[in-house]
Amino acid sequence: MGYSIAIELTLKEMKTLRTLRNLALAGGCVILFMPATAQDNPKLSDEEVASVAVTANQIDINQARLAKERSKNTQVLQFAETMANDHKAVIGQASALVKKLGVTPKDNAVSRQLLADAAKTEKVLKTKKGKEFDKAYIDNEVAYHKAVISAVKGLLIPETENQELKDLLQNILPALDAHLQHAQMLQKQYAAK
Amino acid sequence: MLNVWVWGLFLPLIFRGYNPGTESKAPKIYTVEIREMKFVPAEIRVNKGDTIVWVNRDMVAHNVTEEKSKAWASPLLPVGKSWKMVASKNSAYFCSLHPVMKGRIAVQ
Numbered sequence A: 001m002g003y004s005i006a007i008e009l010t011l012k013e014m015k016t017l018r019t020l021r022n023l024a025l026a027g028g029c030v031i032l033f034m035p036a037t038a039q040d041n042p043k044l045s046d047e048e049v050a051s052v053a054v055t056a057n058q059i060d061i062n063q064a065r066l067a068k069e070r071s072k073n074t075q076v077l078q079f080a081e082t083m084a085n086d087h088k089a090v091i092g093q094a095s096a097l098v099k100k101l102g103v104t105p106k107d108n109a110v111s112r113q114l115l116a117d118a119a120k121t122e123k124v125l126k127t128k129k130g131k132e133f134d135k136a137y138i139d140n141e142v143a144y145h146k147a148v149i150s151a152v153k154g155l156l157i158p159e160t161e162n163q164e165l166k167d168l169l170q171n172i173l174p175a176l177d178a179h180l181q182h183a184q185m186l187q188k189q190y191a192a193k
Numbered sequence B: 001m002l003n004v005w006v007w008g009l010f011l012p013l014i015f016r017g018y019n020p021g022t023e024s025k026a027p028k029i030y031t032v033e034i035r036e037m038k039f040v041p042a043e044i045r046v047n048k049g050d051t052i053v054w055v056n057r058d059m060v061a062h063n064v065t066e067e068k069s070k071a072w073a074s075p076l077l078p079v080g081k082s083w084k085m086v087a088s089k090n091s092a093y094f095c096s097l098h099p100v101m102k103g104r105i106a107v108q
């Protein structure tokens, strides 16, 4: 039973990763190998880019909240705290900017897909506790940050018209990268045990 | 006559250069910026007694914490805030919130 859950999560992570990567890479040769939903390079307005950015950050905050409920590991709890605080800070700055620009975030196929994938991941995470939860959560954070980094670089930045919004997205990348490395560091510690 | 003039002007300058006592005693202030999830510069060389100021110019909050035994640490540094410390010995430090952010102080 433990195995089937673990496999299920892995498949879902892969699916999230694949969805985001498809979105990011659509337009290139990968299209040939992709299911119907990902075939078109999504054309996003700045309103839609803003919605995707806020949604992607909110998902990580929600999962950090889950970690705070279910983990007892100090390092995992501290990581989750950092995720919650940093992604809140990013949302705060994104919200301030879109308000200034008069852009109203508009939900769209990409943000809806992110939410649907996150709901599945959260469902699986909720079946786990203790060390099993920690591993699944950290594995998912590694996969999620990789996926978000490639989506920001390959989809959101190229789709953005407004220079200030583009710069904001560009400025988020170092934090995402540090989060990814932090998650990978914790992942390696599990592998060593 | 001209010689005396020239020496009179230059000798003090030359000797000042050779005299480490007077100039290096005054403690200096160095700034380390925190931006794009990095300490810039990551390694700083100072004299004992110099002050180092860390300024958070990033998008998220950070801290500055001695790495080996947490011998010293700043409070949480929200965006725009700074914290200073008088350098006393060589230290490796990091941000405990983002442990991949590392820095080093070399005290001469």
Ligand SMILES: [Cu+2]
Pocket: B061, B062, B063, B095, B096, B097, B098, B101
């Ligand atoms: Cu930090």
